[in-house]
Amino acid sequence: MEIAVVAKTILMNMSVPQVDLVSLVSRISLLEERQNLLAKYTVNVKRQLERLIERFNTRAELPMLENLQEAIGQLCEKLTYWQQQQHPDWQQNQHPFVDWNGTFDTLDTYESLNGIEAFEMPVMDEELANRWVKLEEAECDVDEQTNTWPEASPESEISFNTAERAISPSAVSKAISTGEFLRQYNEQKRDFTGANLSGINLAGKFLSYDLNLSQANLSQAKLAQANLSGINLSGANLRGAQLSKANLWQTNLKEANLEQADLSHATLKETSLEKANLSKTNLSEANLSQQVNLNGANLSQANLSKANLRQSTLTQADLSQADLSQANLIETHLEGANFQGINLEQAIYNRATVFPQGFDIASTGACLIAPHASLKKANFAGADLNDVDLAKAHLQGANLTSTNLQAADLSEANLSQANLTQANLGSAILLQANLSEANLEEANLEGANLTGADLNGANLKHANLQNTNLAAANLYQANLKQAKPKVDDRTNFSGANLAGANLVGLNLEKVNLSRANLVSANLCGILLQAANLSGANLSFADLAGADLRDANLEKANLKKANLRGVNLNGARLFDTIMPDGTVHE
Incomplete structure (x- = not known):
């Protein structure tokens, strides 16, 4: 308008x-x-x-x-x-x-x-x-x-702090090759903080303890049998890494990402794994003993079968759906841990083990290691049971192959027919223990006390009997053939029943066999030089080719014994009953 x-x-x-x-x-x-x-x-x-x-x-x-x-x-x-x-x-x-x-x-x-x-x-x-x-x-x-925003691949995954989700440069930077890393390492470079080493192959390598790999990307790295002892791997990304049989003693793995990694048979003694991500990780038969810090760690769905967690701390750890079957939980601290869906079948624990409040361990199938415990036919093969108290425990037919029982108290324990092949019983207390028909082949009994023990029909072939006390022990028909020739003058067989025992290949030089029962024992060709056989009963024993120089045979009974080829030079034969029944003056 x-x-x-x-x-x-x-x-x-x-x-x-x-x-x-x-x-x-x-x-x-x-x-x-x-x-x-x-x-x-x-x-x-x-x-x-x-x-x-x-x-x-x-x-x-x-x-x-x-x-x-x-x-x-x-x-x-x-x-x-x-x-x-x-x-x-x-x-x-x-x-x-x-x-x-x-x-x-x-x-x-x-x-x-x-x-x-x-x-x-x-x-x-x-x-x-x-x-x-x-x-x-x-x-x-x-x-x-x-x-078109790129998705993160498993190889470029990064570590997130619980308080701040920070993007790591190693997730996007070009990966350093194995050759380039070794070149820099050989030139004395030790600080690889935040480096991208994804997929690197350092299997079997011995790396210096002062190496710094904190925040580094080692996803899918090949580190099997590598020596990573004392290295700083805090916050590192080790997702899917191969670490089987690796040595990680005293290594810093705090807040590291080890999801789906393979740590089977790895050594992680005194290692810090606080708040680490070990979800779905393979830790089967790994050694996590001696105060390993797993407080707040994520172990959900992890495989810890036969793992050694003795004396470690897992306070507030997530063990939901984890497999701890046959794991060692002796003196382990598990306060506040998440046990939802956990598998503890045949895991071992003792009175010092601390479980989450209200948790019913009795219904899990776990085994209590304690005096008088009923553990018949239990499978503790390879377990660390050193210094435990199993006095008067029932272990008939138990599998203790390669088990560490050093300094353990097994006095009056029933170990009849137990398999103790290659077991370590050094300094163990086996007073009056029942080891009848037990298999102790290649077992270490150095310094063990078997006074009055029953070893009737036991197999001690290739066993180490150095400084072993077998006084008054029953070794009737026991097999001591080719036992380790480490027996010394501290080894005590005095009063032992070795009737019918096979002692071929055993070195009994200077050993105390006084008053021992060696009736029908097989002593062919063995060394008994300077041994104490006073009062011993050697009737019907086979001593062919034995070396008895300077041996003490006073009041010993050699009636009907086979002395063909025996060397008795310097031997003391006062009041000794000779093979023909006459008494030597």
Whole structure:
């Protein structure tokens, strides 16, 4: 209407000849119609634009994009930092990275569209069109960049702190090859903090204790049988790494990621694994004894079968669905641990073991190691039972193959028919223990006290009897053939019953066999030089080829003994009953 009024005013001041009034009125009317149409169009477009702006500002992707922008910014900062640490002359423009910040700057321009109220029509079409095109292009760019954001592979997984999810540069930097690592290592480099060593092969390598691999990416690394003792691996990513039979004694693995790693048969004595991730890790037969710190560690679904956790602490650890069958939990601290779905079948524990409050250990099938314990036919093969108290315990037929029973108290214990092959019984107390028909082949009995023990029919072939006390022991028909020739003058067989025993190949030089019963014993060719056989009963014994030089045979009984080829030079034979029944004077 304003245009029409202006036009009429102009016409009133003009002469008719100067203008065609009809033509002007027609043009003015047409202009008014166009103005009305444009006004309606403007309102409609504005409403549509406002709706689009609202939809865009409230779209679900925005929070995610903001998080991505923040994460990318942190990543760029950390990459710049680590590059500058390793290469001081490095400049960021030498390594072109995608500038993600520009993508998000576009979003800020849309806020100004909310303030549109009125604008000149000649300018409106061009400006609106440009903004609309930018809006469409920016939305497409954001969608495309969101959809193509790379997913993390297992090899580039990173360690997250519980308080802050920080992106590690090693997750995206190029992996250092085995050859390059060894080159730098041989040049005395020891600090590989945050390095990407994923997939590296250091199997069987002996690495220096001062090596720093904290926060390093060692996912899928091959470290089987490697010596990593004392190394700093705190916060390192060892997901899926091969560490079977590796030596990790006193290694720092605090907060390390060992998910799905293979640590079977590994040695982790005195190692720090506090808050480490050991979920689904294979720790079968691993040695985690002697104050290993597993407080707060994640051991859910881990395989700890036959693992040695003796004297370790697992306070607040997650052991849900873990397999601890036949594990050693003697003196282990498990306060507050998550035992949901745990398998403790045949695990061993003692009175000093601390379980979570209210946990019923009696219903799990675990075995209590204590005096008078009933452990008939139990399988403790390879277990660490040194210094335990099993006095008067029932262990008939038990499997104790390669078991460590050093200094254990087994006095009056029933070990009849037990398998003690290669068992360590050094300094063990076996007073009056029942070892009848037990298999002690290659067992270590050094310094053990078997006074009065029953070894009737026992197999002691290749056993170590150095400094062993077998006084008054019953070794009737026992097999001592080729027992380790480490018997010395401290080994005591005085009063022992060795009737029918096979002692071939045994070195009994200077050994005390006084009053021993050696009736029908097989002593062919054995060394008895300077041995004390006073009062011993050797009737019917086979001593062919034996060396009895300087031996004490006073009052010994040699009736019907086989002395063919025996060396008796210097032997004392006072009141000795000779093979023919005569008494030697």
